[in-house]
Amino acid sequence: MSFFGRYYKFCTFGESHSSSVGVIIENPLPKFELDLDKIQKNLNRRKPGQSSISTPRDEKDKLTVLSGMEIQDGKNLTLGSPICIKVDNLDFKKEDYVFDEVYIPRPGHSDYTYLKKYRIHASSGGGRSSARETISRCIAASVCEQFMENLNIQIVAWVSKIGHVELENFLPEKLTRESVDKFITRCPDEKKNAEMQELILQLKEQGDSIGGKVSCIIKNCPPGIGEPVFDKLEAKLAHAMMSIPACRGFEIGSGFDSCQKKGSEHNDLWVKKNDKFITETNFAGGINGGITNGMDIEFNVAFKPPSTICKPQKTCNINGDEVLLECKGRHDPCIVNRAVPIVESMSAVVLYDLILAQKMRM
Numbered sequence: 001m002s003f004f005g006r007y008y009k010f011c012t013f014g015e016s017h018s019s020s021v022g023v024i025i026e027n028p029l030p031k032f033e034l035d036l037d038k039i040q041k042n043l044n045r046r047k048p049g050q051s052s053i054s055t056p057r058d059e060k061d062k063l064t065v066l067s068g069m070e071i072q073d074g075k076n077l078t079l080g081s082p083i084c085i086k087v088d089n090l091d092f093k094k095e096d097y098v099f100d101e102v103y104i105p106r107p108g109h110s111d112y113t114y115l116k117k118y119r120i121h122a123s124s125g126g127g128r129s130s131a132r133e134t135i136s137r138c139i140a141a142s143v144c145e146q147f148m149e150n151l152n153i154q155i156v157a158w159v160s161k162i163g164h165v166e167l168e169n170f171l172p173e174k175l176t177r178e179s180v181d182k183f184i185t186r187c188p189d190e191k192k193n194a195e196m197q198e199l200i201l202q203l204k205e206q207g208d209s210i211g212g213k214v215s216c217i218i219k220n221c222p223p224g225i226g227e228p229v230f231d232k233l234e235a236k237l238a239h240a241m242m243s244i245p246a247c248r249g250f251e252i253g254s255g256f257d258s259c260q261k262k263g264s265e266h267n268d269l270w271v272k273k274n275d276k277f278i279t280e281t282n283f284a285g286g287i288n289g290g291i292t293n294g295m296d297i298e299f300n301v302a303f304k305p306p307s308t309i310c311k312p313q314k315t316c317n318i319n320g321d322e323v324l325l326e327c328k329g330r331h332d333p334c335i336v337n338r339a340v341p342i343v344e345s346m347s348a349v350v351l352y353d354l355i356l357a358q359k360m361r362m
Contacts, residue, residue, distance in 0.1 A: 002128075004240075005349060007356035008147075010140040014089075015122050016130030022086030023136035028068065029147050030080030039063060039142040043087065045181065045341040046138055053184060053200045053334060061087050061135060083143065087135050102317040104325055108307025115318075131245045131335065134342045141345030144352040153351065154219040156180065157343040159187040159336050160300065162196040162212035172217050173296075177344070186337040204333035207310030211248075211303050212336035214343045218286070218297035218351065223277075225292040225354050232290025233297075233354060240346035241301045246335055249302030253285025268295075301343055306332050 003011045007027075014021030040063055047061040068083030069076055105112035110129040114121040121127060145155075158180045160167045167189055180186050185196040196212075203210050226233035238250045258266055261283075268279035279295055286297035308331040315325050332338065 005353045008353045012136035015127045016125030016132040020086045020088045021135050023139045025083040028078045028083050032078045033075045042138045042142040085139050104317045107315050138345045141348040145348050152220050155344045155347050157216040157340045160213050160215040163210045165195045167192050186340045200334045209305040209333045211305040214301045221292050223292050223294035226290045228290050234287050236350045240350045246303045248304045252299040254283040
């Protein structure tokens with residue numbers, strides 16, 4: 001349950017309030033000079049406490065390499081053996097999760113389902129279901145992105161919707177991670193960024209939360225990547241995105257809008273420009289039959305509002321007695337802006353795994 005990938009395989013470990021979280025990467029490229037600063041930069045993009053619209057939990061998220069690498073001739077080289085990297089949890093408050101008498105499963109959280117499945121649940125935080133686990137994914141992705149840097153594949157995600165505020169008719173062709181990160185909400189439009197920020201802060205003041213949508217584009221991916229029938233690229237992407245905490249939906253290309261289109265409207269017609277096959281439109285989102293067609297891969301991911309809110313909620317304890325729950329702790333009023341690097345990360349590990357699958361038959 002904690003492993004991902006077939007050829008680029010990694011395992012994540014740790015709970016939200018355990019001493020650390022981390023990742024073990026199997027079969028990395030040997031004698032590869034890994035840039036740890038690039039991995040740290042990716043971690044910094046998802047860590048808490050980034051701004052007024054994020055949780056005030058102050059985690060530095062500094063990585064520590066435990067195995068699989070050593071310094072030779074002044075270079076951080078991979079040994080080919082499993083790479084293990086951890087990040088310590090430092091700023092957690094277990095007392096925020098202590099109930100006076102009878103245990104109260106928090107509404108919207110996995111407390112009850114984990115308890116029914118394992119007959120035990122982490123006594124503080126979300127345990128394995130917490131978004132702290134996504135630190136491990138960001139590490140694994142940053143490593144594989146360095147492995148495939150020579151392919152010049154660019155993966156960029158951004159916030160396209162928070163609540164009722166939506167970025168429409170946006171062309172992301174020239175978008176970069178750096179240009180997205182300039183905006184506090186990671187919505188790359190000054191007006192919409194300001195509106196989203198105002199909405200989040202308003203709900204934060206009210207003790208409430210809000211959901212939103214992350215859009216993603218993968219540029220320069222060569223055609224021919226993807227494995228029919230059950231390992232179609234869009235199927236693997238859907239699996240990866242739906243595994244992210246708080247994700248509630250995935251659509252690629254025209255997505256659910258395709259339901260109302262006719263075939264004559266929806267078919268992407270082939271044209272040849274500069275000795276390259278491309279399509280006039282991209283309703284398929286860059287994938288046909290589960291395999292990349294050379295066009296940009298485009299998809300959207302929906303995230304629910306964070307479940308922990310400060311408003312009193314009528315619910316019941318584990319005995320079924322009605323109670324009024326007032327949650328404590330430090331939580332995000334909206335997680336969509338921090339989900340951007342996680343969406344990029346899961347895209348990277350899926351793509352690299354399928355690129356390796358393609359190399360196996362060449």
